[in-house]
Amino acid sequence: MVAVPALVTKTVDRLSAEFDKLSTTQKYAIGVAGGVASLYVVGSLLFKSSDKSKPSTFELTGGSIEAAKVKAEFDAYSESYGKNAGDGIIDRTKTVHLVDVFYSLVTDIYEWGWGQSFHFSPRLPNKDLRASEAAHEARVAALLRLRPGMKALDCGCGVGGPMRTVASVSGAHVTGITINQYQVDRAKYHNLKQGVAPLTDVVRGDFLNMPFKDCTFDGAYAIEATCHAPKLEGVYGEIFRVLKPGCYFVSYEWVSTCKYDPTNPEHVRIIDEINFGNGLPEMRSWKEAENAGKNVGFDLIMSMDLATASVVSGPWYERLRMGKYTHAINHSIVSAVDAIGMAPKGLKEVHHMLVEVAKSLIKGGEVGVFTPMHLLLFRKPETAQ
Ligand SMILES: C=C(CC[C@@H](C)[C@H]1CC[C@H]2C3=CC[C@H]4[C@H](C)[C@@H](O)CC[C@]4(C)[C@H]3CC[C@]12C)C(C)C
Numbered sequence: 001m002v003a004v005p006a007l008v009t010k011t012v013d014r015l016s017a018e019f020d021k022l023s024t025t026q027k028y029a030i031g032v033a034g035g036v037a038s039l040y041v042v043g044s045l046l047f048k049s050s051d052k053s054k055p056s057t058f059e060l061t062g063g064s065i066e067a068a069k070v071k072a073e074f075d076a077y078s079e080s081y082g083k084n085a086g087d088g089i090i091d092r093t094k095t096v097h098l099v100d101v102f103y104s105l106v107t108d109i110y111e112w113g114w115g116q117s118f119h120f121s122p123r124l125p126n127k128d129l130r131a132s133e134a135a136h137e138a139r140v141a142a143l144l145r146l147r148p149g150m151k152a153l154d155c156g157c158g159v160g161g162p163m164r165t166v167a168s169v170s171g172a173h174v175t176g177i178t179i180n181q182y183q184v185d186r187a188k189y190h191n192l193k194q195g196v197a198p199l200t201d202v203v204r205g206d207f208l209n210m211p212f213k214d215c216t217f218d219g220a221y222a223i224e225a226t227c228h229a230p231k232l233e234g235v236y237g238e239i240f241r242v243l244k245p246g247c248y249f250v251s252y253e254w255v256s257t258c259k260y261d262p263t264n265p266e267h268v269r270i271i272d273e274i275n276f277g278n279g280l281p282e283m284r285s286w287k288e289a290e291n292a293g294k295n296v297g298f299d300l301i302m303s304m305d306l307a308t309a310s311v312v313s314g315p316w317y318e319r320l321r322m323g324k325y326t327h328a329i330n331h332s333i334v335s336a337v338d339a340i341g342m343a344p345k346g347l348k349e350v351h352h353m354l355v356e357v358a359k360s361l362i363k364g365g366e367v368g369v370f371t372p373m374h375l376l377l378f379r380k381p382e383t384a385q
């Protein structure tokens with residue numbers, strides 16, 4: 001006989017007593033919910049797909065961080081943010097390392113619950129999420145005037161969703177750079193599987209110090225990525241260096257809008273929460289982003305917030321708002337997988353951070369103080385070296 005600890009028997013007794021007090025409908029509802037959850041768990045275990053196009057619930061990892069260290073790395077990440085609203089990352093020299101850690105922690109969860117493109121998009125009328133996403137990415141190829149035979153740079157490429165669209169629609173070759181090795185592996189896997197490998201390459205590196213020669217690329221873009229740089233001039237300056245003269249750089253920037261009031265505590269709180277839940281050192285204003293490009297030598301060609309540019313497209317944060325209940329269900333699933341010891345310890349806390357940041361992003365969008373898609377189109381002058 002197996003000895004059952006007294007604490008367990010006591011807890012079971014108390015739960016049964018509580019269960020007895022419920023009405024028949026409540027008991028029935030709990031039974032159905034339990035059944036669905038068990039079916040989900042058993043189904044996922046039995047029918048674990050060999051298709052690795054997205055991790056299953058039981059395959060969520062800490063990216064490049066070994067499972068035993070996930071909790072400690074997440075705690076260190078959390079502690080790197082200041083206690084006062086507006087502080088951001090206290091020691092900015094640690095930003096690049098912390099961003100690398102951040103992406104190890106979230107990449108599987110992003111792919112699992114969002115997809116292969118780690119960005120937002122305006123929702124186009126009569127187009128589904130994927131079509132709206134692809135249109136947002138294809139706009140980049142058009143703005144850069146990419147053609148077959150050209151070489152483009154994807155600065156902060158994630159697992160390569162945008163890269164695959166840009167290369168496919170333009171016929172140009174795209175090299176992606178990301179600070180996170182796990183993302184390099186995922187991006188290469190998807191590129192190969194989707195037949196885009198011949199037009200793509202992915203390297204691990206720091207976009208503040210890129211392993212490319214001066215004047216290498218015919219175009220460069222960054223989709224919701226340069227917001228991670230400790231200083232925008234640092235990354236913009238590197239992009240300027242590796243671009244050929246006369247070529248374009250387009251960025252979808254995460255910035256505060258002209259509605260942001262630094263003396264309004266609610267605005268400050270929203271931005272602070274967005275910084276923490278997304279691995280940002282601080283939030284820049286759209287004007288600071290424009291100036292950063294000009295400061296490194298670019299000509300500014302176009303500057304507009306795509307969140308408000310078209311009156312017929314739906315808000316970028318609608319997808320998050322619609323997913324509110326799914327996020328809660330996802331949290332129960334991650335917690336259950338954690339409870340049975342099938343997820344790295346700490347991943348539940350990472351997921352909780354994402355549930356919370358989804359709320360702050362929605363708030364930032366609704367109040368209008370934040371946009372993840374301020375379009376900046378720059379050109380390196382013909383005369384520049
Ligand atoms: C550009 C960046 C990332 C932008 C977005 C791709 C991500 C921002 C917030 C993320 C998410 C929030 C809630 C998660 C949910 C709780 C989980 O169950 C499934 C994944 C989420 C939907 C997740 C997906 C990606 C985001 C929308 C930043 C980092 C600069």
Ligand SMILES: C[S@@+](CC[C@H](N)C(=O)[O-])C[C@H]1O[C@@H](n2cnc3c(N)ncnc32)[C@H](O)[C@@H]1O
Pocket residue numbers: 096099103116117118119155156157158159160161162177178179180183205206207208222223224225226228229
């Ligand atoms: C939100 S993701 C966007 C990814 C991709 N652009 C997309 O839209 O799917 C931000 C990306 O920036 C990269 N990044 C952040 N800081 C970086 C750095 N210092 N050097 C290189 N890549 C960096 C991250 O690794 C990640 O791939």
